Amino acid sequence: MDQTQSLPESQSKIKEFLSRFFKNHDLKPEEDIFALGFVNSLLAMQLVAFVEKEFGIRVEDEDLDLDNFRSIQAISNLVAKKSGAAAPVATA
Numbered sequence: 001m002d003q004t005q006s007l008p009e010s011q012s013k014i015k016e017f018l019s020r021f022f023k024n025h026d027l028k029p030e031e032d033i034f035a036l037g038f039v040n041s042l043l044a045m046q047l048v049a050f051v052e053k054e055f056g057i058r059v060e061d062e063d064l065d066l067d068n069f070r071s072i073q074a075i076s077n078l079v080a081k082k083s084g085a086a087a088p089v090a091t092a
Helices: 009-019 041-055 072-085
Strands: none
């Protein structure tokens, strides 16, 4: 069974993005993607750009802490924190 279905939406989107780079590994939300050895500097930059674009947030210099990007869960927590701090977005 695909566990992506049971993840919160933000985690599901992050996992989907990372799965492109982790082809033969089913990432768990708390798994350390850096410790697994899959992340290089280019992927780290792509991940930051993806998070900003996908979730409409701005990743500031102080957010560029390894702990904020270490796992799907950590990235999701950063998105939630930044989204909560952002001004409300008008919806149609």
